Amino acid sequence: xxxxxxxxxxxxxxxxxxxxxxxxxxxxxxxxxxxxxxxxxxxxxxxxxxxxxxxxxxxxxxxxxxxxxxxxxxxxxxxxxxxxxxxxxxxxxxxxxxxxxxxxxxxxxxxxxxxxxxxxxxxxxxxxxxxxxxxxxxxxxxxxxxxxxxxxxxxxxxxxxxxxxxxxxxxxxxxxxxxxxxxxxxxxxxxxxxxxxxxxxxxxxxxxxxxxxxxxxxxxxxxxxxxxxxxxxxxxxxxxxxxxxxxxxxxxxxxxxxxxxxxxxxxxxxxxxxxxxxxxxxxxxxxxxxxxxxxxxxxxxxxxxxxxxxxxxxxxxxxxxxxxxxxxxxxxxxxxxxxxxxxxxxxxxxxxxxxxxxxxxxxxxxxxxxxxxxxxxxxxxxxxxxxxxxxxxxxxxxxxxxxxxxxxxxxxxxxxxxxxxxxxxxxx
Amino acid sequence: xxxxxxxxxxxxxxxxxxxxxxxxxxxxxxxxxxxxxxxxxxxxxxxxxxxxxxxxxxxxxxxxxxxxxxxxxxxxxxxxxxxxxxxxxxxxxxxxxxxxxxxxxxxxxxxxxxxxxxxxxxxxxxxxxxxxxxxxxxxxxxxxxxxxxxxxxxxxxxxxxxxxxxxxxxxxxxxxxxxxxxxxxxxxxxxxxxxxxxxxxxxxxxxxxxxxxxxxxxxxxxxxxxxxxxxxxxxxxxxxxxxxxxxxxxxxxxxxxxxxxxxxxxxxxxxxxxxxxxxxxxxxxxxxxxxxxxxxxxxxxxxxxxxxxxxxxxxxxxxxxxxxxxxxxxxxxxxxxxxxxxxxxxxxxxxxxxxxxxxxxxxxxxxxxxxxxxxxxxxxxxxxxxxxxxxxxxxxxxxxxxxxxxxxxxxxxxxxxxxxxxxxxxxxxxxxxxxxxxxxxxxxxxxxxxxxxxxxxxxxxxxxxxxxxxxxxxxxxxxxxxxxxxxxxxxxxxxxxxxxxxxxxxxxxxxxxxxxxxxxxxxxxxxxxxxxxxxxxxxxx
Numbered sequence: 001x002x003x004x005x006x007x008x009x010x011x012x013x014x015x016x017x018x019x020x021x022x023x024x025x026x027x028x029x030x031x032x033x034x035x036x037x038x039x040x041x042x043x044x045x046x047x048x049x050x051x052x053x054x055x056x057x058x059x060x061x062x063x064x065x066x067x068x069x070x071x072x073x074x075x076x077x078x079x080x081x082x083x084x085x086x087x088x089x090x091x092x093x094x095x096x097x098x099x100x101x102x103x104x105x106x107x108x109x110x111x112x113x114x115x116x117x118x119x120x121x122x123x124x125x126x127x128x129x130x131x132x133x134x135x136x137x138x139x140x141x142x143x144x145x146x147x148x149x150x151x152x153x154x155x156x157x158x159x160x161x162x163x164x165x166x167x168x169x170x171x172x173x174x175x176x177x178x179x180x181x182x183x184x185x186x187x188x189x190x191x192x193x194x195x196x197x198x199x200x201x202x203x204x205x206x207x208x209x210x211x212x213x214x215x216x217x218x219x220x221x222x223x224x225x226x227x228x229x230x231x232x233x234x235x236x237x238x239x240x241x242x243x244x245x246x247x248x249x250x251x252x253x254x255x256x257x258x259x260x261x262x263x264x265x266x267x268x269x270x271x272x273x274x275x276x277x278x279x280x281x282x283x284x285x286x287x288x289x290x291x292x293x294x295x296x297x298x299x300x301x302x303x304x305x306x307x308x309x310x311x312x313x314x315x316x317x318x319x320x321x322x323x324x325x326x327x328x329x330x331x332x333x334x335x336x337x338x339x340x341x342x343x344x345x346x347x348x349x350x351x352x353x354x355x356x357x358x359x360x361x362x363x364x365x366x367x368x369x370x371x372x373x374x375x376x377x378x379x380x381x382x383x384x385x386x387x388x389x390x391x392x393x394x395x396x397x398x399x400x401x402x403x404x405x406x407x408x409x410x411x412x413x414x415x416x417x418x419x420x421x422x423x424x425x426x427x428x
Numbered sequence: 429x430x431x432x433x434x435x436x437x438x439x440x441x442x443x444x445x446x447x448x449x450x451x452x453x454x455x456x457x458x459x460x461x462x463x464x465x466x467x468x469x470x471x472x473x474x475x476x477x478x479x480x481x482x483x484x485x486x487x488x489x490x491x492x493x494x495x496x497x498x499x500x501x502x503x504x505x506x507x508x509x510x511x512x513x514x515x516x517x518x519x520x521x522x523x524x525x526x527x528x529x530x531x532x533x534x535x536x537x538x539x540x541x542x543x544x545x546x547x548x549x550x551x552x553x554x555x556x557x558x559x560x561x562x563x564x565x566x567x568x569x570x571x572x573x574x575x576x577x578x579x580x581x582x583x584x585x586x587x588x589x590x591x592x593x594x595x596x597x598x599x600x601x602x603x604x605x606x607x608x609x610x611x612x613x614x615x616x617x618x619x620x621x622x623x624x625x626x627x628x629x630x631x632x633x634x635x636x637x638x639x640x641x642x643x644x645x646x647x648x649x650x651x652x653x654x655x656x657x658x659x660x661x662x663x664x665x666x667x668x669x670x671x672x673x674x675x676x677x678x679x680x681x682x683x684x685x686x687x688x689x690x691x692x693x694x695x696x697x698x699x700x701x702x703x704x705x706x707x708x709x710x711x712x713x714x715x716x717x718x719x720x721x722x723x724x725x726x727x728x729x730x731x732x733x734x735x736x737x738x739x740x741x742x743x744x745x746x747x748x749x750x751x752x753x754x755x756x757x758x759x760x761x762x763x764x765x766x767x768x769x770x771x772x773x774x775x776x777x778x779x780x781x782x783x784x785x786x787x788x789x790x791x792x793x794x795x796x797x798x799x800x801x802x803x804x805x806x807x808x809x810x811x812x813x814x815x816x817x818x819x820x821x822x823x824x825x826x827x828x829x830x831x832x833x834x835x836x837x838x839x840x841x842x843x844x845x846x847x848x849x850x851x852x853x854x855x856x857x858x859x860x861x862x863x864x865x866x867x868x869x870x871x872x873x874x875x876x877x878x879x880x881x882x883x884x885x886x887x888x889x890x891x892x893x894x895x896x897x898x899x900x901x902x903x904x905x906x907x908x909x910x911x912x913x914x915x916x917x918x919x920x921x922x923x924x925x926x927x928x929x930x931x932x933x934x935x936x937x938x939x940x941x942x943x944x945x946x947x948x949x950x951x952x953x954x955x956x957x958x959x960x961x962x963x964x965x966x967x968x969x
Contacts, residue, residue, distance in 0.1 A: 040791070041779075041782070041783055041786065042893070043893050043896075045786060045791040045892070045893075046791050046792055046793060046891055046893075048791075049790070049791040049792075050791075050792070162470065162545070163468075163469050163470070163543065163545060164543075164544075164545065165544055165545045165548075176938050204936070204937075205936065205937070205938055206937040206938065207937060207938055207941060209893075209896075209897050210937060211684075211887070211888045211889075211897060212677075212680075212681050212684070212928075214677040214680065214681070214815075214818070214929075215674075215677055215929060215932045215933060215937075216932075216937065218673060218677075218813075219933065222633060225632070225633035225634050225636075225637060226633075226637050227634070227637035227638065239793070239888075239889045239891060239893065239897075242793060242888060242889045243887055243888045243889070246798075246817075246887065246888075247815070249803070250803065250804060250805055250815035250816070250817060250818075251805055251813050251815060252804070252805055252813065255544050255547075256544050256547055256548045256551070259544055268792060269793070271792055271793065271795065272792065272793025272794060272795050272889060272890070272891070273793075273795060274795060274797050274798070277803070279497075280543070280544045280547060376543055376544070378497065379497075384497070384539070384541055385541075386469075386541060386543040
């Protein structure tokens with residue numbers, strides 16, 4: 001054995017010792033803080049409380065496995081109380097006072113729009129887990145829910161296909177705010193591009209929390225009696241869904257006559273409805289609790305163990321948070337730091353095996369490639385998957401069906417480095 | 429000898445009757461059955477057709493189970509089995525032998541999935557098998573599902589079945605279905621007969637859609653006239669139905685507003701407390717209904733489940749009433765005469781109550797099932813669909829209003845209450861314990877709000893935010909109707925409901941609501957005391 005080899009070994013030993021030492025110091029170091037920005041009171045508490053619990057479950061699991069970079073992870077939970085300006089205040093508090101490494105939060109598009117300037121100003125990182133209208137790509141947000149081309153368009157295509165009943169007439173019914181309006185604009189352009197005449201499209205908006213659906217359901221019935229197969233595309237959000245479905249059931253509208261496909265109704269929302277009269281109505285998501293994979297079984301088991309109630313359901317936004325959190329931990333491990341700029345670089349191309357049984361990838365437009373699934377409501381409040389894509393579909397941040405946005409590209413890597421550009425920032 | 433001949437003849441008849449449903453070989457049937465477990469809905473439809481074509485009587489229960497989503501493939505041996513939910517597991521039956529196969533967990537089975545299109549196709553296939561069913565109700569349903577697809581085969585099946593049909597009701601149904609299918613016949617006489625046959629039936633928009641092209645451009649003038657005549661009749665009928673329906677919807681919305689507002693008419697109208705926690709009293713009532721329902725599910729037999737709603741009403745009255753009395757004694761009585769502080773305090777209380785409920789029951793919606801007698805609808809006229817829960821709520825709202833009016837008019841407590849609100853010091857001078865009357869009045873208002881909550885749980889959400897949805901509307905009704913007047917509340921609620929529903933089809937739900945608000949603002953400018961202003965000293969105070 002030469003001196004050189006000995007020296008090398010000594011160096012290696014010393015290195016190992018030093019590593020052990022720093023690890024020891026790190027253990028004693030401050031925990032990594034992450035923020036949870038979900039409404040725990042007010043209108044949106046119904047949906048968002050579950051997402052807070054999902055993140056707590058993931059943090060709990062991560063800490064049991066030894067934490068991240070040798071440090072514990074601590075979730076800082078704040079309650080923006082379904083109050084949009086309060087979302088911005090709480091986001092500032094999380095970023096400036098608590099100095100969190102990443103924030104998991106928001107549900108409604110209006111809350112996201114409200115925190116967006118704060119995250120951009122303070123260079124924070126937000127994981128947004130809900131399906132939304134697209135037409136956005138911020139450097140400081142990772143969108144883990146579906147864009148319209150991963151939910152709305154495939155759902156409409158399914159209904160147009162022989163399997164979906166070759167629908168010819170369309171009712172686009174939504175709650176009156178940014179998500180339904182933008183989605184319906186995209187859908188209308190898409191339908192017209194497929195040769196549907198304008199007369200065969202009926203658009204209807206209702207206020208938040210609309211509870212008296214008699215007239216609208218009667219209108220839908222009348223619109224559907226023109227002799228062509230009719231379907232309803234529902235972007236009705238939140239609480240208004242329960243009275244809407246109750247009215248459908250009571251007026252005897254069956255899914256075989258007029259199917260309703262919804263983009264905001266999942267397992268959690270159906271928990272408040274008796275679904276025996278709604279069998280066959282549809283929803284489009286990237287995940288259903290009924291997915292039959294080993295990953296999903298483990299996910300459900302983990303959720304039930306954490307929440308200590310085997311009756312609780314899982315849903316798509318929960319899965320989105322699962323994917324987002326896993327991606328973030330992987331990116332932090334890879335970057336070796338929680339620094340936002342470094343982690344952002346490490347996020348691109350990050351891959352996670354999701355409960356839906358697909359390899360989900362983060363793209364450079366800050367959106368995911370996800371599978372699309374169409375499910376029919378069953379009597380037990382679950383969905384039966386009647387159609388799903390073979391592979392994950394890449395999200396379009398900008399819809400090709402809206403002329404102004406068709407020109408835009410979102411790509412946060414060289415040479416583009418931009419969320420809404422017509423040409424790269426660093427060409428040549 | 430004649431007896432023997434008769435016996436032989438009877439036997440022959442029995443065989444002939446059983447002929448379309450003779451059993452085939454087990455292997456053939458099992459093979460057809462296996463065919464159902466394919467990928468793709470079009471393939472499954474073809475397989476179901478093939479199974480029905482075997483003519484085996486065992487096919488019908490299999491197809492029914494498939495349509496209901498109860499047909500599975502056992503993962504262990506790829507055998508198709510019928511599964512019925514039995515607790516957490518499924519009780520399995522062999523479709524070939526009919527033997528009991530014990531139970532299995534759902535993860536050991538693959539469900540043969542069906543979708544809407546396949547369900548419709550299955551209904552038609554089942555219809556063809558059931559068209560000779562001894563039960564007329566089954567045959568009726570069969571005709572309806574066959575008539576949905578207007579293929580020549582379907583027409584053939586119907587025509588053949590019509591020959592044997594004895595029930596006059598089912599006969600006309602078949603004739604109409606055939607008439608609908610023969611509207612496209614090249615023979616003008618057949619088309620004319622079809623239009624005339626349809627004219628004798630249901631004047632529905634579906635028929636109009638079928639006949640309208642003939643009225644526009646049929647080659648034969650007689651057919652065109654007959655069709656045009658029919659379309660006109662249908663349109664007149666639909667207009668009448670529309671107006672009636674609109675009125676009903678207005679009354680129904682009005683009765684929901686009325687229910688929500690009666691309690692407020694007492695706490696705000698009579699006592700003058702700006703009670704922002706009124707909505708939460710409604711919410712408490714709805715949650716009481718939920719708790720009572722769960723208790724019924726847990727402790728009482730299924731047969732009496734429908735009665736839970738009846739039990740919920742007094743329970744909700746007591747719960748919300750008790751909370752109301754506690755609020756009045758604990759907080760509100762210290763704030764009389766200071767409306768701004770009352771407003772803020774009750775607003776705070778409403779937030780606290782919401783959060784308490786959220787902590788106890790959780791944020792997600794709770795399911796409060798409609799009892800069987802309140803689900804579905806009553807088709808008063810073709811196209812005039814009145815849902816039972818709405819009808820029940822109209823009746824219930826009027827009953828509550830009548831009960832409150834009677835209680836205020838004819839009971840000793842009602843008298844004391846009116847005395848205290850009209851002239852407090854005089855009432856005190858007469859020996860009335862005004863403090864207690866205040867507490868009980870507030871309790872009565874809150875209790876009625878709780879009762880309203882039970883009813884509203886039948887049409888909407890049961891969530892901690894339930895009350896928020898009704899508080900603005902309630903104030904609107906009370907202010908519009910005239911503070912302190914029960915009749916004002918009735919008139920206010922009903923007129924707002926009807927105006928809203930008349931506006932909605934033209935202006936849309938959003939604009940309709942805005943227009944109603946603008947109308948109320950203008951109205952209050954003109955008549956600040958509302959529709960029915962109270963007269964007398966109390967009103968001037």
